[in-house]
Amino acid sequence: MSERTTAPPPPEPSPAIRIRPLSYPDLPQVIAVERRVFPTPWSLAMFVLELSKQSGVCLAAFSGERLVGYLICSRYDTVWHIMNIAVDLDHQRHGLASSMLRELYERVGDDEARFTLEVRRSNVVAIHLYEREGFRAAGIRRRYYQDNGEDALVMWRTPSTLAGTLDDVPNPGRVGID
Numbered sequence: 001m002s003e004r005t006t007a008p009p010p011p012e013p014s015p016a017i018r019i020r021p022l023s024y025p026d027l028p029q030v031i032a033v034e035r036r037v038f039p040t041p042w043s044l045a046m047f048v049l050e051l052s053k054q055s056g057v058c059l060a061a062f063s064g065e066r067l068v069g070y071l072i073c074s075r076y077d078t079v080w081h082i083m084n085i086a087v088d089l090d091h092q093r094h095g096l097a098s099s100m101l102r103e104l105y106e107r108v109g110d111d112e113a114r115f116t117l118e119v120r121r122s123n124v125v126a127i128h129l130y131e132r133e134g135f136r137a138a139g140i141r142r143r144y145y146q147d148n149g150e151d152a153l154v155m156w157r158t159p160s161t162l163a164g165t166l167d168d169v170p171n172p173g174r175v176g177i178d
């Protein structure tokens with residue numbers, strides 16, 4: 001009599017990703033992700049400060065009950081500054097950061113909005129993401145990161161960068177020249 005083999009059960013489909021505003025009770029999960037993905041993580045106090053700003057947009061992405069990504073964006077006058085964006089290690093490369101950025105643009109709801117951020121020059125993954133999103137490098141902040149003295153690339157996403165120029169970027173500097 002031949003032995004019947006039982007096929008392994010199909011893998012559980014991962015729960016759909018849901019993006020909603022970040023709130024204070026989410027912060028322990030945020031800190032856990034932050035410590036996994038960044039060599040010099042933000043402190044809890046830094047997240048609390050950003051969340052307390054009324055004019056900012058802070059988002060969290062959930063797979064079921066688990067927080068798997070977040071985005072922190074502050075508004076300074078007419079400019080939106082993306083202060084932090086991260087996706088947990090096992091959820092990277094599935095379009096989650098792009099989805100959170102899309103949600104941010106929708107919530108800001110202004111076609112004329114200008115977004116800016118700083119990114120380590122060595123962070124090619126993030127730079128690639130931002131370029132795909134229409135951000136363009138428009139300056140360098142020398143030795144911006146205190147842990148290793150690395151330069152920051154200043155990137156902007158504006159109506160002009162989306163049209164291929166830096167016309168509405170304040171004080172664009174030269175990039176890529178040491």
Ligand SMILES: CC(C)(COP(=O)(O)OP(=O)(O)OC[C@H]1O[C@@H](n2cnc3c(N)ncnc32)[C@H](O)[C@@H]1OP(=O)(O)O)[C@@H](O)C(=O)NCCC(=O)NCCS
Pocket residue numbers: 037038084085086087088091092093094095096097098099118119120123124125126128129130132
């Ligand atoms: C940067 C980060 C937020 C991207 O999140 P993500 O959800 O993986 O990004 P997405 O899946 O939306 O990727 C969008 C694009 O980013 C780029 N990208 C993402 N992961 C990449 C990788 N491992 N290698 C190269 N490019 C990558 C690609 O352009 C990708 O598009 P593609 O998959 O069509 O090629 C994530 O890698 C992360 O949390 N990194 C650690 C924290 C960090 O560096 N944050 C940015 C600080 S400025």
